[in-house]
Amino acid sequence: xxxxxxxxxxxxxxxxxxxxxxxxxxxxxxxxxxxxxxxxxxxxxxxxxxxxxxxxxxxxxxxxxxxxxxxxxxxxxxxxxxxxxxxxxxxxxxxxxxxxxxxxxxxxxxxxxxxxxxxxxxxxxxxxxxxxxxxxxxxxxxxxxxxxxxxxxxxxxxxxxxxxxxxxxxxxxxxxxxxxxxxxxxxxxxxxxxxxxxxxxxxxxxxxxxxxxxxxxxxxxxxxxxxxxxxxxxxxxxxxxxxxxxxxxxxxxxxxxxxxxxxxxxxxxxxxxxxxxxxxxxxxxxxxxxxxxxxxxxxxxxxxxxxxxxxxxxxxxxxxxxxxxxxxxxxxxxxxxxx
Amino acid sequence: xxxxxxxxxxxxxxxxxxxxxxxxxxxxxxxxxxxxxxxxxxxxxxxxxxxxxxxxxxxxxxxxxxxxxxxxxxxxxxxxxxxxxxxxxxxxxxxxxxxxxxxxxxxxxxxxxxxxxxxxxxxxxxxxxxxxxxxxxxxxxxxxxxxxxxxxxxxxxxxxxxxxxxxxxxxxxxxxxxxxxxxxxxxxxxxxxxxxxxxxxxxxxxxxxxxxxxxxxxxxxxxxxxxxxxxxxxxxxxxxxxxxxxxxxxxxxxxxxxxxxxxxxxxxxxxxxxxxxxxxxxxxxxxxxxxxxxxxxxxxxxxxxxxxxxxxxxxxxxxxxxxxxxxxxxxxxxxxxxx
DNA sequence: CTGTTAGCGCATTCAG
DNA sequence: CTGAATGCGCTAACAG
Numbered sequence: 001x002x003x004x005x006x007x008x009x010x011x012x013x014x015x016x017x018x019x020x021x022x023x024x025x026x027x028x029x030x031x032x033x034x035x036x037x038x039x040x041x042x043x044x045x046x047x048x049x050x051x052x053x054x055x056x057x058x059x060x061x062x063x064x065x066x067x068x069x070x071x072x073x074x075x076x077x078x079x080x081x082x083x084x085x086x087x088x089x090x091x092x093x094x095x096x097x098x099x100x101x102x103x104x105x106x107x108x109x110x111x112x113x114x115x116x117x118x119x120x121x122x123x124x125x126x127x128x129x130x131x132x133x134x135x136x137x138x139x140x141x142x143x144x145x146x147x148x149x150x151x152x153x154x155x156x157x158x159x160x161x162x163x164x165x166x167x168x169x170x171x172x173x174x175x176x177x178x179x180x181x182x183x184x185x186x187x188x189x190x191x192x193x194x195x196x197x198x199x200x201x202x203x204x205x206x207x208x209x210x211x212x213x214x215x216x217x218x219x220x221x222x223x224x225x226x227x228x229x230x231x232x233x234x235x236x237x238x239x240x241x242x243x244x245x246x247x248x249x250x251x252x253x254x255x256x257x258x259x260x261x262x263x264x265x266x267x268x269x270x271x272x273x274x275x276x277x278x279x280x281x282x283x284x285x286x287x288x289x290x291x292x293x294x295x296x297x298x299x300x301x302x303x304x305x306x307x308x309x310x311x312x313x314x315x316x317x318x319x320x321x322x323x324x325x326x327x328x329x330x331x332x333x334x335x336x337x338x339x
Numbered sequence: 340x341x342x343x344x345x346x347x348x349x350x351x352x353x354x355x356x357x358x359x360x361x362x363x364x365x366x367x368x369x370x371x372x373x374x375x376x377x378x379x380x381x382x383x384x385x386x387x388x389x390x391x392x393x394x395x396x397x398x399x400x401x402x403x404x405x406x407x408x409x410x411x412x413x414x415x416x417x418x419x420x421x422x423x424x425x426x427x428x429x430x431x432x433x434x435x436x437x438x439x440x441x442x443x444x445x446x447x448x449x450x451x452x453x454x455x456x457x458x459x460x461x462x463x464x465x466x467x468x469x470x471x472x473x474x475x476x477x478x479x480x481x482x483x484x485x486x487x488x489x490x491x492x493x494x495x496x497x498x499x500x501x502x503x504x505x506x507x508x509x510x511x512x513x514x515x516x517x518x519x520x521x522x523x524x525x526x527x528x529x530x531x532x533x534x535x536x537x538x539x540x541x542x543x544x545x546x547x548x549x550x551x552x553x554x555x556x557x558x559x560x561x562x563x564x565x566x567x568x569x570x571x572x573x574x575x576x577x578x579x580x581x582x583x584x585x586x587x588x589x590x591x592x593x594x595x596x597x598x599x600x601x602x603x604x605x606x607x608x609x610x611x612x613x614x615x616x617x618x619x620x621x622x623x624x625x626x627x628x629x630x631x632x633x634x635x636x637x638x639x640x641x642x643x644x645x646x647x648x649x650x651x652x653x654x655x656x657x658x659x660x661x662x663x664x665x666x667x668x669x670x671x672x673x674x675x676x677x678x
Numbered sequence: 679c680t681g682t683t684a685g686c687g688c689a690t691t692c693a694g
Numbered sequence: 695c696t697g698a699a700t701g702c703g704c705t706a707a708c709a710g
Binding site: 015016026027030031034065066 | 702
């Protein structure tokens with residue numbers, strides 16, 4: 001049946017109208033646009049001209065249906081506050097783009113129908129990366145992984161699904177060892193290890209460092225990882241509810257809020273109390289004393305996740321063990337060092 | 340022609356295999372999945388069971404092709420460092436999700452083939468939001484707007500394309516007026532007004548405030564808006580290259596880097612030099628003195644952009660004038676106030 | 679080098 | 695309430 005191929009301009013132009021206008025077949029149009037096969041220079045020009053004149057924009061969905069690939073990766077994050085997620089996303093997006101993949105993003109935080117949203121996502125991408133800690137219940141991830149390639153970022157290793165992560169245990173051990181090396185003997189771990197595998201590993205390193213020094217680790221202060229919780233804890237500390245000469249905070253937001261609160265109350269940091277954190281956020285460089293922390297290669301982590309997805313979709317490279325990226329201690333003054 | 344509808348499980352399951360398994364037609368499957376039409380409870384259950392057993396995930400591309408909608412919005416940002424873009428993205432994503440739209444993200448910063456990337460994006464979304472300042476050459480935006488609905492965020496108003504923005508001129512006028520009210524008489528605008536419409540408007544407000552007070556504004560210090568540039572400027576200021584008792588910085592990153600550099604060199608802020616910025620980033624609360632700045636409703640801006648795209652796609656609401664969101668002065672101590 | 683043709687998987691009339 | 699048939703726009707053989 002002869003298609004209606006009315007000279008639709010702008011939106012509405014299809015490969016048929018372009019072919020018509022250029023006086024060629026749709027196959028030829030497809031060829032010059034995909035750039036794979038050889039096309040006579042003469043006809044190529046005609047096609048390109050027609051494309052230009054009609055303002056033709058190919059319909060991605062039609063291509064996807066034909067090639068049976070979305071050419072898109074999904075990324076599921078809890079939110080975007082703080083530099084961690086943003087950097088992860090930047091790294092992911094950059095690598096995905098290099099690989100010719102679009103990225104469609106889902107932020108789960110105050111989401112009504114999380115499961116539904118993720119299912120809809122699965123509908124339009126070839127593979128999905130999920131931030132392990134908070135984004136999604138592990139059960140959902142597992143059923144998802146039965147249908148699409150999935151990689152978990154900084155999550156529980158060994159669920160049977162691919163995973164990438166930054167190193168935490170050793171760097172925690174090193175960091176806490178460093179603090180103990182300053183002569184501190186009452187160092188508290190601030191932040192709930194149950195917040196996620198990352199935090200749990202940091203706490204594990206904290207314990208190891210104590211054992212290394214023949215010391216008994218104190219119970220962790222089980223609070224969540226936001227500024228407000230830091231302020232609340234600082235009040236309790238100032239009230240004498242805790243005793244410590246050093247605070248190892250699960251992340252920088254906690255460390256910064258606590259440090260500031262202590263200082264505003266007249267405490268000397270690190271004189272009275274040393275404070276260290278995790279992530280090396282921008283603020284860590286600006287406060288005085290500078291915050292000693294651990295720098296993670298967050299962008300690389302994102303890029304790595306994108307890589308794995310791509311491999312998984314391509315069917316290359318069989319599932320590998322969890323890839324762990326190294327981290328680096330950043331010594332400033334809040335731990336007791338004099339730079 | 341009878342389709343091969345082999346009981347494909349997991350990936351590979353189609354609406355046909357589900358229909359087969361449930362002993363119904365694909366139309367019925369489609370109906371229960373879309374939930375629009377009425378279906379007998381009995382058959383609905385059969386279908387759902389089949390879906391479950393086969394692990395069926397509908398192919399978004401096929402649906403998009405059939406309904407002639409991608410049900411996705413594009414968002415083009417330069418990058419994601421700092422809180423501004425992240426918050427914008429959060430606001431955009433949240434609203435888009437509410438409207439049932441996926442969001443596909445493109446970060447343009449070190450991008451090789453920007454134009455190509457944006458064209459590919461246009462291929463798979465119904466509409467696109469672009470951050471005006473830095474993401475894309477205005478010319479590209481205009482040709483894009485001929486093919487897809489486009490809204491420019493914080494960009495040049497009146498290109499004939501939809502736009503949303505935060506208020507800048509008045510808040511700048513108020514901020515600078517406030518600084519002048521502290522008795523400062525040599526206040527410099529730091530940051531290149533040509534960086535983008537936002538900055539240009541802030542500079543305009545700066546000038547107005549001077550005129551309000553019968554003062555002559557100084558030439559702006561034309562540097563770009565990153566930390567490094569702030570440090571470099573601070574060095575030149577300390578070297579006596581500039582004279583000022585107040586610095587109105589185009590954004591917080593600039594303000595913070597400059598303030599810190601001055602303090603490290605022994606200058607008193609705000610005693611010797613007041614410093615104010617724009618954006619109210621997290622660090623602004625932590626430095627001492629706290630940074631006086633202007634808070635923009637960035638998330639709302641993102642949400643607004645998503646709304647407009649949706650309206651544009653729906654064909655509702657004719658193109659409106661640029662929507663401008665109000666901003667708010669945040670007074671802390673760096674301007675000379677005593678909180 | 680180019681045209682013809684057959685699906686890709688789904689939504690949607692139109693009958694029944 | 696349900697099924698059969700058609701087309702969405704594009705790619706990829708397969709011929710010429």
